[in-house]
Amino acid sequence: MKHLNWALAALAGLALTACGGGNDAPGDDTQDGDVSDRILIDKDPFPSTYTPLESNPVVIRGATLLDGEGGLIENATLLIEDGDITAFGAPDAVEIPTDNDKLVEIDAAGKWVTPGIIDNHSHLGVYPSPSVSAHQDGNEISAPVTAEVWSEHGIWPQDPGFTRALAGGITSLQILPGSANLFGGRGVILKNVPGRTVQDMKFPDAPYTLKMACGENPKRVYGYGGGRFPGGAPYSRMGNIAGYRTAWAEAVEYKRKLDSYIDEGGDPPARNLEMETLVGVLDGDILVHMHCYRADEMAQILDMAEEFGYTVSSFHHAVESYKIADKLAEAGACSSMWADWWGFKMEAYDGVRENIPMVHAAGACAIVHSDSDIGIQRLNQEAAKALSDGRRVGIEISKAEAWTWLSLNPAKSLGIDGQTGSIAVGKDADIVIWDGDPFSVYTQAEQVFIDGAVVFDRNEPALQPVMDFELGQPGEGDMK
């Protein structure tokens, strides 16, 4: 019951509190009142103001279509109405409205149509271009546990990187805090549309996420920070695990108090932004995304998650997932991976080019991610490299299956697969028309649709966004 209330509060974006999510102690009259009388925390104090751009109905004909769920249709017809996918399939299987004079017809013969790419690991906005000192907003390194910070509060919506990612076919993305901390803070999921505010970009009704980090980074930044700020624990991987467990234990206690208040009334616990995020995880509302390279560490994290009763949505970077892909499949944890990054630090030393297909082949959830403002522009090429490397060692995966690494699997890891991530009737029309086979290095995104509206067109300068920062600068409006 209590979970239902909380979930509803988040879902509807409603503040059930009297005014703005305050924490005023309830009066005595609530002592025995209904659950609905409780003062609940506003779980959505920075609500999305995203609204899809105006669009006309569109029919795209003749393309090779990857549906993002493993299917491929040659000479496909795809119908978009009111921003949603309303029909797709063979030409004779799709009924096109004949009475709508606003219908836009696109001949895509020779081209490919796919769901838009979803990058579930980006720092656009929090580490934007230009990378000047004033723009370093992605790591709140003041303490190893900063679950109270939210990446959206560090995002600069004018980051030109968003426009480059758009030209690479990115339609949704997760912006994460960095990996300095054990708990880095909340991530946020965006539609890749230019906005004046980050709220204008926020993916409606998407869950929040929590960034956590394993291994070298937290212990380097704190314990071995060269005596620099802030110093202190953790000094070791032992300290990392102790740090997580201490915080989770505190969160369990905080949740007990909150649940007690919701169930039985009395005094609510004092607000604690850090605990609210962790309790959100324990309640299943907030999804955990955990930076973790080494196989042995991932296995320990899975045990810890079980100890405290939550699940890991995706391990990020996960360069050793190929060593424990069977265990990851069993746990239902995704791996968000690069095709071939390796060696820049010890925990990345065992990277192999076949990591992604080997994870896929074990039946685990494989995701291609970027963690890079350059890589995010060509994740299709990263998938192509991984696909071909896998095939060379006998892992037969079709291009249609491989596209799940780019859209449906990341959508699942972000809890938005009900709205986007594949070409399915009723889903958001977040799609890309490629000028050829997107597994070719020569292919580029020609048109990108988000909720049915063309937000990027390679052949139409008027549909190529230019961020404020680049106006009046060298190269403004240049083809990038």
Added chain:
Amino acid sequence: MIFKTLLTGAAALAFTTGAALAQTVAITNAKAWTGTSQGTVDNATIIVVDGAVAEVRTGSAALPSGADVVDADGSWVTPGIIAPFTRIGLVEVGAEDTTNDISAGSSPYSVALKAADGFNPAATTVPITRLEGVTRIIVAPGTGNDLFAGKGMVADTSGAMDSILDDDAFVFIRMGEAGASQAGGSRSAAWTRLRAALSDARTFPARYLSHDAGDALTRVDAQAFGPAARGRQLILVEAHRASDIARLIDLARTAPELNMAIVGGDEAWMVAEDLAESKIPVILDPFQNLPASFQQLGASQENAARLIEAGVVTAFAHLADDGHQARLVLQSAGNAVANGVDHDDALAAITVAPAAIFGLENLGTIAPGAIADLVVWDGDPLEVMSAPTHIFIAGEEQSLESRQTRLRDRYLGLDNGDLPFAYKRGEAPE
């Protein structure tokens, strides 16, 4: 081409070393991209004798007796790829200082620091790079506490202890924001230091005999900078902003004896005509299209196409994590094609052009007399789904194995049999 041929002696030496081991090889049925006026030769047979290309001919004919025959089955054969800016062999694990010899922030020396002293042919990065078709690497040191990083080198990727082709190939310096920061805080500080260093080096050793010190450089650094300051060695300069490059062009006009090339050059297209006229080549990363700093505001993926169109000798590099990922230079070249570069020019930018910039005689082409660095591909070499099937360095076929392939094979199928994975070793390397 303004570059002197500096490496003839060293190249000939490597050639001889390889020849002692090399078999006679015939690659048949090749789609041979030659990098010469022959263009791409279909149905080609390439004959390799004593480590060098002896003949490129069309169609099948009698093959030399005893030749190892490789049937390319109609697929592409290219010269070995030359990665024109890397830190391969200088670093094993980036974040572990003990394994990282790229730069020396606490050294009293700068220009004299030789990358070759730290180069390890047995580094895991060497075969990992080779597997992507890269047979020659340009290896540059990184800057420590001076805008002068030191001396770069050229090596092959065979992993042999004698794989260094030239251990004193060029001087690498950084201008722009990096140089300004190293020199004291401004571009004028960097330029003053560069001009003073040129003067020190040009007057070495006389100045040091009479004054016992130079204005900018220690005795050791002044001596090391001497050949470059006198125009007998390449100066490779990192610069991005158009105005920084324009200053370098001005320097080249006032000191025409200097051999300079730009690396980075994100805004080079804005001064393309002047670069072409000054015959200053550019080594660029075709991925760069973000205003990553205020010196890269004009970055565009069309940089490469515009420079080539203007007649600038242009080579491609993959500059991100160049200690491990220089191998991605082929993907970089493919992306350049997607952004307007002709396919032939893109291949030249990772073969012919780097050979020209670094004076690598007899490398970068498939032609009679060329060192037989050859790669047989299973598809278009610039496609991300293609890979080499055979790699030759100076006529000697190379292993396609690396530490990464061994790790992969251990865990492939997650089948360890009766014992833990640690007992599964597959085929041990020779």
